[in-house]
Amino acid sequence: MKARVTFHAVHYFDERPQAESRPATVPLVLPDLHLRLETDRGVFSPDRVDTGTRILLESVPPPPAEGDLLDLGCGYGPIALTMATRSPQATVWAVDVNRRSLDLTERNATAARLDKVRCVHADEMPEQVRFAAIWSNPAIRIGKPALHAMLTRWLDRLLPEGAAYLVVQKHLGSDSLQKWLTEQGWTATRHASRAAYRILKVTPR
Template identity: 55%
Template sequence: MTEEHYFSAQPSVGVRRRDVEFTAGGREYALVAAGGVFSADRLDPGTAVLLRKAALPGAGATGPLLDLGCGYGPIACVLATSAPSATVYAVDVNERARALAAENATRLGAANLRVAAPDEVPEDVRFAEIWSNPPIRIGKPELHAMLDRWLPRRAPDGVAWLVVARHLGGDSLQKWLEERGHRVARHASQKGYRVLKVG
């Protein structure tokens, strides 16, 4: 299976479900993943770095929060359980990913997690936090269009947390974001990944 399948709205590869277990924010998670979604065999190393190094919202956070390109939902599920009073949107173009994210939210009892296709998110929603392990491999034009669409939807004091592998252009993405007028800080680096905080 090539990684590109997870960019498809309706993946053609076999489902082949499997459990993915990981720890984040001091809590253990056991989520279901399947073929045709991003990093279906394990928690993606970049996602692990993001969840370890970025500042998870506190229990009192009210959001709304966004997991952009949610896959089967590891980031969204961590956000929803860390901030139970916040509405968390888990957004992905991949239909199978959305179904898995919804199933995982149900597993966790995370009634505050809303799974949606990009066009299903109400236009007036402004996010206190946007979290993403963005799909670098879709190519720069598509990646830039995605970020241009969603980053302006931060609330006035909102932030975005992005993780990008250095060898896949983490530094060049930071430069591009700055050229687009965003304030960007390299919050952390670990295991070849950059965690960028976009203010």
């Protein structure tokens, strides 16, 4: 039997990663912000800000100025902190199943003085919160059944006027995901395409 913890790529799916801690920092440089983020082993893309995440942040329109915004699968926080920087009056919910990721995001938000970032485990998110926007680099590698269940759970919490932006690599199934979303009743369109990544815009069903 394969031991899950021996594969670096899947550590970030675990609630409490077994990978030995090895703290580091990575830069997040965008036209409108420059942050240095704490990272660690056992979280998604600890050595650099993932290409898909960067393309998402460079491609999406500004988030709503107010309300509740969601970073689904926050990792160490590049998406959540960008949303909070661009919409300082909004409340940004950084959600993950990985406790190490949540701790890193909280520390990074504190260091950046972004006090409206709320770091919450996926199972501890208040049920009544609805989102004006969702930005996500979703965990495609968890497999289609788990991915579809996760997206259904969170996309159904979009406000009627809200929108989600998802970044997915073409070779990891962006086109089939867009088709599935449409079949389930959401409106899913290709917002942008760059370097084999698709940015899907999803609006409520």
